[in-house]
Amino acid sequence: xxxxxxxxxxxxxxxxxxxxxxxxxxxxxxxxxxxxxxxxxxxxxxxxxxxxxxxxxxxxxxxxxxxxxxxxxxxxxxxxxxxxxxxxxxxxxxxxxxxxxxxxxxxxxxxxxxxxxxxxxxxxxxxxxxxxxxxxxxxxxxxxxxxxxxxxxxxxxxxxxxxxxxxxxxxxxxxxxxxxxxxxxxxxxxxxxxxxxxxxxxxxxxxxxxxxxxxxxxxxxxxxxxxxxxxxxxxxxxxxxxxxxxxxxxxxxxxxxxxxxxxxxxxxxxxxxxxxxxxxxxxxxxxxxxxxxxxxxxxxxxxxxxxxxxxxxxxxxxxxxxxxxxxxxxxxxxxxxxxxxxxxxxxxxxxxxxxxxxxxxxxxxxxxxxxxxxxxxxxxxxxxxxxxxxxxxxxxxxxxxxxxxxxxxxxxxxxxxxxxxxxxxxxxxxxxxxxxxxxxxxxxxxxxxxxxxxxxxxxxxxxxxxxxxx
Numbered sequence: 163x164x165x166x167x168x169x170x171x172x173x174x175x176x177x178x179x180x181x182x183x184x185x186x187x188x189x190x191x192x193x194x195x196x197x198x199x200x201x202x203x204x205x206x207x208x209x210x211x212x213x214x215x216x217x218x219x220x221x222x223x224x225x226x227x228x229x230x231x232x233x234x235x236x237x238x239x240x241x242x243x244x245x246x247x248x249x250x251x252x253x254x255x256x257x258x259x260x261x262x263x264x265x266x267x268x269x270x271x272x273x274x275x276x277x278x279x280x281x282x283x284x285x286x287x288x289x290x291x292x293x294x295x296x297x298x299x300x301x302x303x304x305x306x307x308x309x310x311x312x313x314x315x316x317x318x319x320x321x322x323x324x325x326x327x328x329x330x331x332x333x334x335x336x337x338x339x340x341x342x343x344x345x346x347x348x349x350x351x352x353x354x355x356x357x358x359x360x361x362x363x364x365x366x367x368x369x370x371x372x373x374x375x376x377x378x379x380x381x382x383x384x385x386x387x388x389x390x391x392x393x394x395x396x397x398x399x400x401x402x403x404x405x406x407x408x409x410x411x412x413x414x415x416x417x418x419x420x421x422x423x424x425x426x427x428x429x430x431x432x433x434x435x436x437x438x439x440x441x442x443x444x445x446x447x448x449x450x451x452x453x454x455x456x457x458x459x460x461x462x463x464x465x466x467x468x469x470x471x472x473x474x475x476x477x478x479x480x481x482x483x484x485x486x487x488x489x490x491x492x493x494x495x496x497x498x499x500x501x502x503x504x505x506x507x508x509x510x511x512x513x514x515x516x517x518x519x520x521x522x523x524x525x526x527x528x529x530x531x532x533x534x535x536x537x538x539x540x541x542x543x544x545x546x547x548x549x550x551x552x553x554x555x556x557x558x559x560x561x562x563x564x565x566x567x568x569x570x571x572x573x574x575x576x577x578x579x580x581x582x583x584x585x586x587x588x589x590x591x592x593x594x595x596x597x598x599x600x601x602x603x604x605x606x607x608x609x610x611x612x613x614x615x616x617x618x619x620x621x622x623x624x625x626x627x628x629x630x631x632x
Contacts, residue, residue, distance in 0.1 A: 277324050283313070290304070293308075294366055297315040306554060335458075337357075351370060372417075386561065387561050388561070389597060389599070391621075396426070402613075405506050405546050409510050420442065424442070430448075432479055432480045434483070436453075467484065482503055488510070515566035543570050549564070549578070550566075555594045556594065564580055602623060604623050
């Protein structure tokens with residue numbers, strides 16, 4: 163069955179809330195639609211009439227389109243939709259103003275080719291996150307601040323149809339037995355959906371958008387997220403094959419920073435990426451992308467991050483990049499870092515570099531291997547060279563706040579040394595003023611960097627800077 167045919171079937175189903183569209187029975191019987199003349203844009207009191215018109219035209223348009231057309235040719239389909247749309251309005255003697263005609267066409271095109279009311283939000287590059295809390299509440303994030311969007315879905319069933327449209331091409335499912343799902347859009351944006359009975363506000367969608375053009379290191383320096391000295395240091399660490407964990411809270415920019423750091427990996431190395439929903443945007447040519455998979459409806463076929471990490475060791479990787487470590491896969495990641503797969507990177511949720519190490523310890527214990535705590539800490543201290551911690555500040559900006567070396571062990575304790583730390587100088591016009599500054603301490607793995615033929619000037623670490631630190 164073609165996608166257009168499936169869309170036609172779903173759009174003509176009556177709403178479960180008892181408010182079936184007046185045109186649905188007519189469309190199902192194939193009878194002709196009665197003409198209706200609308201000579202003015204809909205006001206707030208005329209929204210029902212406008213919605214009825216949209217549903218009628220949309221259903222007739224879907225029934226008139228060729229189900230066998232190639233849906234991958236978006237421009238051709240859009241032209242066909244435009245022609246049929248104009249013909250339907252003329253045949254039914256429907257008069258709309260030019261703005262209303264354009265608005266109606268765009269909404270119908272979004273329903274057929276895109277993702278309904280949120281399609282314009284997906285196309286708005288100033289928006290970084292879209293949050294749908296049921297049919298009538300849509301929020302977006304711009305410049306780190308959340309604001310309400312003046313858009314709504316028609317009903318909870320309408321939200322469900324959009325969720326199905328997102329997850330179906332990926333072979334994933336969402337229903338009462340599996341009421342939440344992780345997915346991705348064709349452009350790589352990450353999607354999470356939760357439906358009743360888990361969600362009490364109706365179906366919810368959370369979309370983490372990524373820019374069509376990946377953010378460059380020059381841009382994050384320009385944004386004030388990191389200093390030039392820190393960038394030069396991190397670039398040297400990646401070239402020298404140091405193992406790096408990027409930590410931070412939700413929405414702090416961990417994946418964006420991982421993308422940026424991965425751009426420093428030489429082009430002649432084989433990279434294996436492992437993610438729950440593929441969202442990394444690596445620019446190298448020799449990249450193999452692996453994605454975990456949930457269990458099917460019979461409860462079989464699940465492929466976990468841990469299984470993919472183990473399998474990646476058999477794929478001759480130069481670097482292993484795990485999108486996020488959140489469970490017992492931490493043990494296998496540490497094993498990989500300790501068995502010759504240097505230069506690997508991952509992200510983890512935490513509040514500070516010290517908390518990152520503590521979380522890795524807990525996640526390793528989740529593997530159920532009954533390992534002594536000291537053995538786990540020795541694995542962590544020998545595997546990880548650097549923790550880069552990123553925070554979302556109160557003004558909505560994202561900044562690297564710590565670059566911390568995992569120095570080693572002293573007794574039963576893992577020792578850590580801050581190489582760079584964010585120094586806040588004040589607040590101006592609601593914006594946090596500060597800079598990521600070197601602490602004056604050189605990391606112990608400097609020999610590793612120098613053996614790679616990289617020689618960093620002492621000024622990068624704040625040594626002999628004099629007045630330059632002011």
